[in-house]
Amino acid sequence: MNKKLLFLTVLLVFALLPNFGLARDTDYTPGASFAWSPYSWNVNSYVDSSDSSEIVASFEKVKFNQTATDLHNGAYYLTFEINNTTDNVPHNGWYSSNIPYAKYDKDDDNGNGYSEEIEAIKSYVGAKINANQEYYFRTSWFDSTDEWGEFDMIIQRSVVNPLNGEFEGYHYDFLETRYWFNF
Amino acid sequence: MKKLAITVSMATLIICSIFLVNNSSDKVSGNKITEEVVLKTENLLENGKIKHSVTKDNEDSKEIEVRVNMNNGNLNKQDMANYKKENSKNMASLAKTKSIIPSTVTFTSPISIDEFETLVNKNQIQVESFNLIALDNNNMHQFIQGVPNEESIIPKDKLEEVLNGADLEGVYAFKGNIPSKFIEAFNSNKSVYLTDVSKTILTEKSNKLKKEDEHLDVHVDDVFWFVNEIE
Numbered sequence: 001m002n003k004k005l006l007f008l009t010v011l012l013v014f015a016l017l018p019n020f021g022l023a024r025d026t027d028y029t030p031g032a033s034f035a036w037s038p039y040s041w042n043v044n045s046y047v048d049s050s051d052s053s054e055i056v057a058s059f060e061k062v063k064f065n066q067t068a069t070d071l072h073n074g075a076y077y078l079t080f081e082i083n084n085t086t087d088n089v090p091h092n093g094w095y096s097s098n099i100p101y102a103k104y105d106k107d108d109d110n111g112n113g114y115s116e117e118i119e120a121i122k123s124y125v126g127a128k129i130n131a132n133q134e135y136y137f138r139t140s141w142f143d144s145t146d147e148w149g150e151f152d153m154i155i156q157r158s159v160v161n162p163l164n165g166e167f168e169g170y171h172y173d174f175l176e177t178r179y180w181f182n183f
Numbered sequence: 184m185k186k187l188a189i190t191v192s193m194a195t196l197i198i199c200s201i202f203l204v205n206n207s208s209d210k211v212s213g214n215k216i217t218e219e220v221v222l223k224t225e226n227l228l229e230n231g232k233i234k235h236s237v238t239k240d241n242e243d244s245k246e247i248e249v250r251v252n253m254n255n256g257n258l259n260k261q262d263m264a265n266y267k268k269e270n271s272k273n274m275a276s277l278a279k280t281k282s283i284i285p286s287t288v289t290f291t292s293p294i295s296i297d298e299f300e301t302l303v304n305k306n307q308i309q310v311e312s313f314n315l316i317a318l319d320n321n322n323m324h325q326f327i328q329g330v331p332n333e334e335s336i337i338p339k340d341k342l343e344e345v346l347n348g349a350d351l352e353g354v355y356a357f358k359g360n361i362p363s364k365f366i367e368a369f370n371s372n373k374s375v376y377l378t379d380v381s382k383t384i385l386t387e388k389s390n391k392l393k394k395e396d397e398h399l400d401v402h403v404d405d406v407f408w409f410v411n412e413i414e
Contacts, residue, residue, distance in 0.1 A: 075256075093312060093330035096345050098319060101408040102326040111245030111398060124408035125256045134321065138345070160252055166221055166236040167252050 025157075025171040036071035036157060037173045038062045043153040045178035047143065055089055055180050057082050057118075057151045058138040066131040072157060078122045078129055079156035079169055080137040085177075086149040087116045089141040095120060097137040100127030104139075119169075121158060148181045220244075222392050227251065227269070227381075232262050235381075237389050249389045249401040251381055255408065263409060267377060274370065274380045278363040283309075286361050287379040289405040293353025294374055300336050302372070303357075306365040310336050313357040314405060317349035325349045356405030376410050379403050 027033040041062040048054040059080050064072065072078050078099055090113065095104040103123040106115035120137040122129070129135065157171040223237040232254045239247055277284050293316050294302075303310055313336070315327040327345055332338045337354075361369060361378065370378040381403045389399055 094328065094341065094345055096325055096327045096347075098321075098323040098325050100324070101411075103404055104328050105402065107240060107246060107248070107400070108398075109240050109244040109246050111396065117240075123255075123404060124412060126412060127408070133323070138347075160254055166219075166224060166238055167250060168219060 025173065027172070028174045030174065030176055032175065033173050034171070036064075036068045036171070037155060038064050038068065038175075041175060043176050043178050045149075045151045045180045047180055047182055048140070053143045054092065055141040055143055055149065056138065057140070057153075057178065057180075058136060059153060060134075060136050060138075062135040062137075062155070063132055064129060064135075069129050069131045073128045075125065076157035076159060076171075077125055077167075079158045080120045080135075081154040081156055081169070081172070082118045082137075082139065083152035083154060084114070084116050084118065084141075084149070085152055086146075087112065087114050088146045088149055089114060089144045091115045091118060092140050092142050095137070095139045098135055099137065100124065100129065102137070119156075125160075143182065147183050148179060151178050151180075152176075153178060222247070223389075225388075228262055228265060230262070232258050233266055235385055235388075237392055245397050247389060247393050247397055247399050249385045249399055251379075251385070251403050253404075253406075253409075258409065258413070260413060263406070263413070270377065270379055270381070271370070273384060274366060274378065277380055277383055278366055281363055281383065283360040283362055284366055284380050285311075285358070285382040286366070287356070287358050287377075287382070287403040287405055288361075289356045289376045289379075289407050289410060290354065290374050291376045291410065292374075293355045295353055296337050296351075298374070299354040299357070302369075302374070303336055303359075306361060306369050308359045308361050308365075308369075310357055310359040312359075313337060314355055314407070315342070315351060316353065316355050316407075317346055317351045319347070319349040355407045358403075376414075377406055379406075 025034045032038060042060040043058070044060065045057045048056050080097070080099065087110070091106055097120040099120055099122050101123040102120045105119045105121065107117040108115050110116070118139055153175045155173050155175060156169040158167060159170045160167050220239045220242055221236065222239065225235050227233040227235055234252050235250065236252055237247060237249050274284070310331050312328055312330050317325045317327065319325045329337065329342065329345065366378060369375065382401050385401050386399060389401070393399055
């Protein structure tokens with residue numbers, strides 16, 4: 001094997017390795033699965049007792065170690081996603097987070113007027129997250145007559161695809177499912 | 184030198200190939216992993232640092248997502264100046280044919296709630312959502328997005344609940360419908376950094392790609408990060 005071919009083979013292998021190149025880290029089993037995943041967190045979902053017209057979901061005290069922050073900073077837009085798998089409540093438009101320059105997004109892929117995905121996204125790639133800092137994302141929905149619902153809590157590393165300029169959740173790690181009950 | 188150029192070209196080809204393989208990228212939806220579909224991309228700046236993209240989360244999705252994507256790791260002041268110049272041209276053109284213009288406004292620095300409400304009322308703006316910044320109990324910046332209710336532009340009780348003890352610094356951006364007759368004067372207000380009117384243009388361009396049972400979701404984000412970090 002000549003040197004050029006060897007170099008390109010090594011490059012291809014590295015490009016396909018998680019955290020080195022462009023291979024994707026994707027996991028939909030509970031818990032932290034990757035070096036960039038948080039090492040601790042609390043996730044919540046409940047009907048607000050002080051305001052029964054509201055269903056709340058939140059990530060609280062999400063902490064990354066130094067290795068994880070190094071993997072996030074520089075090239076990725078840290079994203080906290082809540083997947084509303086029961087898709088039975090309308091979002092009320094309120095969000096808060098201490099992710100740097102957090103912006104928010106919601107998706108209605110099935111066109112039923114509800115939002116099955118809610119996200120908080122770091123909007124400036126140059127902003128850095130800090131090791132051992134507690135990060136949070138809190139948001140809420142209008143209550144419904146339904147008795148329960150389910151939220152999947154996911155951490156993502158999003159990127160802007162250099163070829164088409166599309167912003168996409170490239171790596172993701174499902175942490176936990178949380179339920180709310182209305183009885 | 185020639186060998187180096189060939190090697191670099193081949194390396195680029197490999198990396199691009201990997202991205203091309205993933206061009207229709209996976210997306211978490213419910214507990215399934217689905218394929219994202221790219222319908223269209225187009226440069227909004229000639230150098231490609233600001234693009235707009237039209238995508239669907241998956242083949243079956245009823246939502247067409249239209250976004251302004253800023254490659255914000257290397258966006259400089261000249262790029263933003265060019266974008267603002269193009270936006271001003273579009274604003275003047277839209278003001279001739281539309282009575283209201285959906286806009287995303289970024290302020291030069293955060294303004295008080297009173298200032299914000301005065302500005303909104305004076306210009307007869309219908310606010311869709313607003314963005315506030317606060318300093319939380321851990322001395323971290325908290326970024327809040329909220330919506331008006333029937334009684335007020337910024338509902339104070341709800342805001343207090345969301346602030347959760349954080350000190351409010353002000354309103355840094357909002358989305359809303361601005362009457363055409365006021366929009367150019369509004370944009371030249373010294374507290375306004377950018378009144379981005381791209382939503383109407385991107386909506387008109389993307390409507391052609393939409394099937395009857397699909398709906399558009401057009402995202403034009405504020406540029407507060409640019410004002411704070413680059414300007």
